[in-house]
Amino acid sequence: MNRKYVALATFGAGCFWDPQRIFDQVEGIHGTWVGYTGGTKKNPTYEEVCHTNTGHAEVVHMEFDPTIVTYETLLDIFWEVHDPTQVNRQGPDVGTQYxxxxxxxxxxQENAARVSKAAKVASGKYEAPIVTTIEPAPTFWEAEDYHQKYKERLDIRSWMSDIFMKRKKK
Structure with a gap:
């Protein structure tokens, strides 16, 4: 990996397992980690994020080479892998962490995210309002080892990754 061209990206799109598996398949991504950010508790555990008011979101955090994959491309993938109109949930997962x-x-990145969100709003694709927040990245707290590459390690397929891979092949 050429460290000269490494940038960071961090997205919350519901349960972090599916987005990690999808972003891991993107050329130019050097590494992904799932974890927590956006809250007040230092070094939170999964149990704390799920069962107390830490304010953290489950996120996928990545290093990427912007000469291979642009931040705008990562934003496009972000919008594809979840429903940005659901408030504090994705599918059956409910809570502010999602x-x-x-x-x-x-x-x-802030400008690119705002432009991308505005384009999604203007597209008319969504019937409900987009609720995605755009915030400066605070400290990222890596999740426990058993969460890292969870679906990949257990070879669990999901509706989200299946849809993404079908679109990618077209």
């Missing part, structure tokens, strides 16, 4: 959020690492 909210739709983009955590930006610099002014370029």
């Amino acid at each position: 909210r739709s959020c983009i955590f930006t690492h610099d002014p370029y």
